[in-house]
Amino acid sequence: MRRLWMPAERSHVLERYSQDGPAGLASQLGRSVDSVTSFARRYGQKSLRSRERQAASRSRGSSSLNTRFFDEPSRHGAFVLGVIWACGSIKTKHEKVLRLVVPRDRRNVLDRVLELMSSKHLIQTYDERNVLELCNSHLVSTFLDRFGHPPASSADPDLPWIGSEFVPMFANGHLQATGGRSETYVSLRGHEAVMPWLAGEIRSQTKAGPPTEERLGKRLTIRWQSPPDVAGIGRWLDGAL
Structure with missing residues (x-):
């Protein structure tokens, strides 16, 4: 009944x-x-x-960017990872957001990230900063599962979980976000827990000598100025692009 x-x-x-x-x-x-x-x-x-x-399904099927960008290791993924490790953070309190902040004169690196990720998101300008926020649950969850939190989002940051073959592209992204390069020097600036690892990878793959170091708070700048080192690292960086 x-x-x-x-x-x-x-x-x-x-x-x-x-x-x-x-x-x-x-x-x-x-x-x-x-x-x-x-x-x-x-x-x-x-x-x-x-x-x-339903939200997860919508997130995976978003037309505003390639939500599966970090699903598999790739050269372009390593480049974007380098940008994130240099100037990015993750927000998870209300929505899952990947946030990148660069000075106004480095907008081109955010344009490159948008291009690589097939993203339709807009870059916001505040005073002397350009800000890009990518809000997508699947993208951010996959990123955290594969790579952990970038330095700006963690008191004890992880080293990027990438193979040595992807380090040149990672270094390119990192350099374009916060570093500098000319005919006389190559410099990279980032978290003090990460830069010694990156310097070690660069030296191992290019046979360059040790860089000079300059600290400001938790930020560490590494710099090569020896002509052979600058030339060798330059070829290494350009060969990855």
Whole structure:
């Protein structure tokens, strides 16, 4: 015999379905999950899990950027990773956002990130800064799973989890975001926990000598000025592009 829905049960389902979901309410009311789901559907109710699944699906299928950009290792991914490690941060409090901030005269590096990620997001300008915020749950979640938090988002930052073959592109991205290069020098600036690793990778792959170091707070600038080192590192950087 079909069991009728009592007024108190109806009110309880309509009030709690979005949070407790069908399984929780079925246990509370002594009904089957199918019964609760069917009733809720008639009134247009959706559980939190259902909303999360729909949000995740929309996030993966976004037309505003390539949400799978960090799914697999790639040269372009390493370049963007270098930019992020130099000037990026992750926000997760309300929405998952990848945020990049560069001086006004370095807007070109953000334009390059937008191009590589097939993104339609807009760069915002505040005083002397250019800011790019990429808001996409799947993209940011994948990034955090693969690489961890960049230095600006962590008191104890991770080293970038990339293979040695991707270090030249990482270094290019890092340099374009916060470094400098001319015929007489190559310099990179970043977090004090990361720059010794990057200097070691560059020296290992180019046979360059040790760089000079300059510290300002937690920021460390490494610089090569020896002509052979500058030439060798320059060829190494250009060969990756």
